[in-house]
Amino acid sequence: MSLWKDFSKGLWKDIPPFRLVLGLCPTLAVTTAADNGLAMGLATTFVLTCSNALVSLLRKIIPRKVRIASYVLIIASFVVMVELLMKAYFYPFYMILGIFIPLIVVNCIILARAEAFASKKPILNSIADGLGIGIGFTISLTVLGAIREILGAGTLFSQITLFGPDFAPFTFFVKPPGAFVCLALLLGVMNIISKGGVKG
Amino acid sequence: MGDIIKMIIVLTTTATIIGTVLSFMERTLREPIEYSTLKFVKGPAVLSVLANCDNDPLKDLKDVNLIEKSGLSVVKRIFPAKRNGKIFAVAFEVLAKGYGGVMTIMIGINFRTGQLTGMRVMTHSETPGLGARGTEPLFYEQFSGLGTKDTALKEKGGEIGAISGATITSQSVVESVKKALELLTQNKEKIIGSFRAT
Numbered sequence: 001m002s003l004w005k006d007f008s009k010g011l012w013k014d015i016p017p018f019r020l021v022l023g024l025c026p027t028l029a030v031t032t033a034a035d036n037g038l039a040m041g042l043a044t045t046f047v048l049t050c051s052n053a054l055v056s057l058l059r060k061i062i063p064r065k066v067r068i069a070s071y072v073l074i075i076a077s078f079v080v081m082v083e084l085l086m087k088a089y090f091y092p093f094y095m096i097l098g099i100f101i102p103l104i105v106v107n108c109i110i111l112a113r114a115e116a117f118a119s120k121k122p123i124l125n126s127i128a129d130g131l132g133i134g135i136g137f138t139i140s141l142t143v144l145g146a147i148r149e150i151l152g153a154g155t156l157f158s159q160i161t162l163f164g165p166d167f168a169p170f171t172f173f174v175k176p177p178g179a180f181v182c183l184a185l186l187l188g189v190m191n192i193i194s195k196g197g198v199k200g
Numbered sequence: 201m202g203d204i205i206k207m208i209i210v211l212t213t214t215a216t217i218i219g220t221v222l223s224f225m226e227r228t229l230r231e232p233i234e235y236s237t238l239k240f241v242k243g244p245a246v247l248s249v250l251a252n253c254d255n256d257p258l259k260d261l262k263d264v265n266l267i268e269k270s271g272l273s274v275v276k277r278i279f280p281a282k283r284n285g286k287i288f289a290v291a292f293e294v295l296a297k298g299y300g301g302v303m304t305i306m307i308g309i310n311f312r313t314g315q316l317t318g319m320r321v322m323t324h325s326e327t328p329g330l331g332a333r334g335t336e337p338l339f340y341e342q343f344s345g346l347g348t349k350d351t352a353l354k355e356k357g358g359e360i361g362a363i364s365g366a367t368i369t370s371q372s373v374v375e376s377v378k379k380a381l382e383l384l385t386q387n388k389e390k391i392i393g394s395f396r397a398t
Contacts (some may be wrong), residue, residue, distance in 0.1 A: 058214075061210060063206050063207045065203070065207060069210065074214070074218075080222050082221075084229050087229070087236060088233045090242075091239070095241075169373060194375065
């Protein structure tokens with residue numbers, strides 16, 4: 001139950017979307033470039049951490065029968081907050097992520113952590129859990145986005161062009177089918193590395 | 201019974217507090233949001249429909265009271281294009297009813313010639329491949345240089361070819377632009393006057 005353990009498990013053992021196979025929809029949709037994945041990951045981390053904190057704070061007050069409704073209410077409020085903040089200070093990313101920002105509300109990771117962890121554990125642990133899983137998710141999205149971007153467009157973080165003008169980008173990778181393939185390959189690699197299976 | 205009361209109280213209180221906090225946040229962030237939207241959405245559109253001016257239309261913007269044909273007055277945000285301190289064209293935002301919702305459009309009008317200097321679709325909820333093609337040069341470039349008479353679809357005697365498969369959107373856009381052109385031309389003196397005051 002140590003704080004460090006609650007935080008670090010999100011970085012490998014329970015990393016979404018590879019070990020905690022949740023939140024696949026935004027993963028596939030926004031990882032067309034490394035910076036898009038990074039922006040989405042950070043927005044999700046903000047919502048996840050805040051909602052874990054608030055759910056944990058109110059865990060003794062929320063009646064069991066309306067707990068899901070309450071969690072969604074709390075998650076939605078932080079999503080609105082992050083959307084307003086992005087519109088005000090990070091408009092280019094707001095334009096790129098578009099409809100996937102409000103869709104953070106239905107990102108299974110956040111609801112799952114609220115139900116499975118934050119509703120049962122103290123605030124500090126819940127915050128650690130949220131931060132760990134959020135940062136793990138951000139790393140996954142950024143790496144996946146980088147791979148898809150490098151192979152599919154030849155750039156990185158939409159800024160650096162990596163290859164010369166003769167490079168023929170493998171555009172398959174920046175399209176949806178390429179997303180699935182790339183995700184599967186990364187998942188396979190992770191499985192080999194950890195010599196384990198997918199967390200049930 | 202007590203259960204139900206507790207559920208109602210918790211949900212209602214939470215929702216009320218959240219609603220209050222969020223509306224306060226929205227109010228506080230309204231200015232930065234307006235500035236960002238101006239910088240990234242409207243700004244580029246304004247600058248692309250107004251060419252060859254020696255001022256910054258975004259800095260010189262003014263909200264002017266315009267009088268419609270019906271006599272009603274409406275406030276419009278006008279971006280001026282000046283040369284040697286004299287206004288020769290303006291840009292302002294027009295709303296059109298698209299197939300999927302409201303479309304925001306920026307048009308530029310040259311006062312000397314009474315013609316459109318350009319049109320750009322800024323935001324929309326149209327179908328990709330159909331109404332969304334309003335954002336393509338093939339569609340919007342048709343508007344440059346048109347006067348009130350020619351701002352109509354080809355089928356109705358004008359100069360504009362509709363987007364294939366998106367006649368409703370095309371018609372709506374053209375009508376809104378035409379109305380805006382008329383409104384601007386009618387209020388030409390008023391607008392020039394407002395900017396001369398500075």
